[in-house]
């Protein structure tokens with residue numbers, strides 16, 4: 001692995017964005033596309049938008065028995081994840097959880113940041129809080145910044161265009177922290193033994 005003088009790997013970070021709902025007309029989609037576009041603009045980062053609606057998801061079993069090769073390969077390659085999660089009855093989408101549960105060892109010691117999306121005023125705060133213990137159990141390391149998208153119909157118009165530019169600053173702060181954690185954990189995975 002090539003390294004800089006500071007001991008940092010020179011390989012670009014791979015940070016996919018998971019769009020965590022299959023609902024028709026989902027407003028989480030413009031949020032996921034925006035974060036994906038902002039990640040793609042960052043130097044030293046490669047990204048991919050993973051739409052769970054397009055995954056060949058099996059619903060006749062659960063956990064690693066439902067592992068999907070393409071999704072698992074993305075998770076294996078990932079240094080960090082962004083999960084875009086709508087708030088459904090104060091929780092997350094069941095299908096998002098089903099997809100997340102399909103892998104395990106692929107997530108360990110990798111960073112995750114969560115974007116919560118809601119029609120109501122709390123910006124998916126409850127879906128984020130409910131996802132935190134799930135992320136921990138999967139071996140992911142959560143960052144201390146989230147992106148909250150409240151009243152999502154006022155943040156994006158019907159064509160998915162961003163109406164409130166303040167989100168760009170919030171996303172930038174969130175991604176800076178996620179990239180720092182991704183680099184730090186990659187250094188740990190590559191150089192620090194588990195003793």
Ligand SMILES: Cc1cc2nc3c(=O)[nH]c(=O)nc-3n(C[C@H](O)[C@H](O)[C@H](O)COP(=O)(O)O)c2cc1C
Pocket residue numbers: 021023025026027028029086087088089090091117118119120121122152
């Ligand atoms: C089953 C269901 C439950 C929902 N529960 C909540 C909720 O608890 N709080 C809230 O603010 N919005 C709730 N919403 C609205 C979503 O947050 C809203 O649709 C938002 O755009 C994010 O979801 P979407 O990506 O499916 O559009 C709910 C929507 C559905 C379909």
